[in-house]
Amino acid sequence: MHELSLAEHIVELVQAAAQREGFSAVRVLRLQAGALSGVEVQALRFALEAVAPRTCLHGARIEIDEPPGQAWCPACAQTVTIDSRIDPCPQCGGFGLRVTGGTELRVAELIVADAPGPAAPDASPTSTPASSSSASVSDETSPPSGRV
Numbered sequence: 001m002h003e004l005s006l007a008e009h010i011v012e013l014v015q016a017a018a019q020r021e022g023f024s025a026v027r028v029l030r031l032q033a034g035a036l037s038g039v040e041v042q043a044l045r046f047a048l049e050a051v052a053p054r055t056c057l058h059g060a061r062i063e064i065d066e067p068p069g070q071a072w073c074p075a076c077a078q079t080v081t082i083d084s085r086i087d088p089c090p091q092c093g094g095f096g097l098r099v100t101g102g103t104e105l106r107v108a109e110l111i112v113a114d115a116p117g118p119a120a121p122d123a124s125p126t127s128t129p130a131s132s133s134s135a136s137v138s139d140e141t142s143p144p145s146g147r148v
């Protein structure tokens with residue numbers, strides 16, 4: 001779908017953070033692309049790797065978490081895990097679920113190299129939550145999972 005423009009948007013966010021916070025290189029970029037976000041993780045990774053060399057993401061490790069889809073079932077009065085927005089409740093088979101998580105595409109973590117010098121393994125990386133980049137509901141209570 002539109003992974004290239006998503007990648008460009010993410011790069012813009014990172015570049016803006018780089019200007020604001022004065023770093024020039026990123027070591028690790030960790031994203032969350034929820035199972036219900038409609039994002040093709042492989043395509044997004046490919047697109048990011050395509051645009052990265054022109055940016056401060058050059059040489060960065062790109063990690064993409066895929067939080068599972070979550071929804072609230074009024075009948076069960078609990079949060080259930082779903083694979084698709086049109087899934088029924090896996091507990092009671094009922095519809096009428098309200099999606100509560102797994103739709104997000106956001107920057108979860110940005111670890112920057114603040115010392116531009118030659119190979120400095122001890123330059124303590126700073127972690128920036130970058131929460132301002134969240135583009136979706138923030139009703140997330142479960143830890144990211146689905147790492148492979």
Ligand SMILES: [Zn+2]
Binds near residue numbers: 093
């Ligand atoms: Zn249910």
